[in-house]
């Protein structure tokens with residue numbers, strides 16, 4: 001309803017309901033703002049009026065500002081060059097690529113495979129973090145910085161990293177909450193659902209490779225819908241039609257064109273080889289080959305330009321095929337491609353020497369962004385991310401729920417395997433020890449799954465951070481708070497049925513749960529580090545398994561630390577499981593009635609001579625006797641110390657995780673400004 005009112009208001013502005021009156025008032029307020037034509041500068045904003053303090057009023061102003069068309073903008077990049085490698089192995093990926101796009105335009109970057117399309121888009125979205133990038137990128141005449149990109153631009157990547165277990169509508173509601181601040185944004189969300197044709201699948205889960213969900217085209221539409229929620233000046237899309245059939249490709253590109261016109265957007269996309277229908281929807285095209293430009297200008301005039309330089313297009317030809325084939329060295333001679341690239345350089349107008357890299361950031365003082373900045377607080381973001389990931393923790397079976405179920409089943413089976421240790425006799429003490437060591441070993445090893453899942457989550461978070469949706473700290477905090485009780489649930493699943501119900505353990509349940517949770521938590525923290533340290537999750541998983549097995553082997557269950565070579569003896573002290581096994585073995589034998597060992601009456605090596613261990617306490621005795629077989633067991637109560645050391649290790653790993661996480665999410669392209677002669681498009685010279 002509100003949506004319809006807003007639409008009507010936007011077109012004729014005479015809806016007479018209470019809600020629309022508020023929005024109207026808000027829009028009038030928005031109009032009080034005068035916009036500097038060179039940027040998004042606001043000259044007159046009443047920052048502290050009484051109405052601004054009313055959350056409902058601010059909410060309506062945001063909705064109204066969101067509905068209003070965006071300010072005019074110009075995106076310009078000059079002499080973008082990109083070099084990778086060092087010295088003799090240097091490779092020039094991009095060479096002096098320039099362009100200028102105004103709002104309302106859709107630009108397609110075309111070219112054969114390896115032409116440099118993706119590299120250019122990455123450079124324009126400040127996403128290149130290695131090698132050297134030169135040139136200048138400006139939005140409304142001001143240098144585009146990472147913050148400027150977060151405020152005014154949005155990159156839709158080729159692979160859609162969404163939250164698989166959220167529905168389309170839930171995804172958009174959380175995105176709206178993150179982008180627009182607190183309040184009910186269902187009207188705005190409905191608006192983008194309608195615009196992107198997602199009405200029929202709004203309750204469908206996004207899905208992934210393992211869970212059926214949205215189709216490829218719907219996922220792409222969802223990515224664009226999220227971008228629209230932000231109301232950016234520029235949307236960049238990497239291959240938005242890849243993997244889609246021709247009808248879906250036409251629909252997406254024509255929708256983007258309409259959006260560019262209606263929302264004053266600049267749309268820049270890379271595209272491989274579009275059909276004629278898709279090509280006709282582009283306002284401008286940039287043709288690339290060998291990292292250089294062969295053409296940049298009106299899509300409809302491209303064939304005229306090539307005709308003037310001696311390459312007429314045959315009738316009934318797909319213009320995109322014609323252009324791409326012209327500069328594809330696989331179909332044309334290398335010399336001919338170079339001649340076309342050189343010809344374009346000659347065609348460009350010469351502009352005087354100019355130093356780029358001015359340190360002026362894009363303003364984000366337009367009304368919409370002013371309001372949003374005031375509304376979006378760290379706490380609000382934290383609570384949104386907390387609610388979203390709480391839902392995902394409950395729904396995603398791979399991350400935690402699956403582990404809880406497997407721990408429950410496997411440890412029930414283990415306890416049945418050690419059924420005889422219920423007798424609590426000396427010769428069963430070793431079995432009872434193992435019955436308690438396996439649940440913790442298994443629980444800590446299962447954290448390998450977290451490496452895989454968190455690696456994939458990190459990609460989604462990276463997308464959100466780069467597009468200015470969230471502060472990475474909110475994700476880290478929310479996840480840490482959510483994971484702590486889950487560790488206790490792991491303990492409950494691993495121990496309740498197995499060692500407590502089946503084997504009749506009497507040791508304090510609460511203390512055991514906490515010890516279990518801490519011991520598994522440290523491995524969860526190791527998994528977090530490895531999930532962000534490697535781009536490929538399989539590398540992280542391999543590393544995790546190596547660390548876990550080292551911890552298991554050098555945990556003192558099998559090898560006495562004193563027998564180890566001095567070169568690797570430190571591993572016994574550096575790995576968490578040695579502390580865990582020591583503390584847990586004391587805990588499970590403490591408080592139990594273990595009959596004293598009678599010398600000579602027992603077969604096997606378990607029984608000890610009283611004279612060797614003159615102490616009276618039965619717990620100490622059983623532990624001392626057990627230590628003959630399990631080197632790490634001792635009669636001393638080290639539980640507090642052990643847990644403190646493990647928590648310290650967990651904290652260390654957490655620190656490392658946060659450092660890598662923040663480092664990777666903060667990386668962006670460092671553009672090195674150049675002071676060289678600049679060549680720009682003749683058309684642009686005329687239009688400026």
Ligand SMILES: Nc1ncnc2c1ncn2[C@@H]1O[C@H](COP(=O)(O)OP(=O)(O)OP(=O)(O)O)[C@@H](O)[C@H]1O
Pocket residue numbers: 084091093111112113114115116117118119120272
């Ligand atoms: N970091 C890098 N190190 C070495 N070579 C690179 C690097 N990045 C890109 N390249 C090379 O630069 C060229 C352009 O790559 P890019 O992915 O930009 O091309 P593209 O036009 O998007 O190709 P496609 O359409 O096949 O995706 C390719 O030859 C690629 O191998």
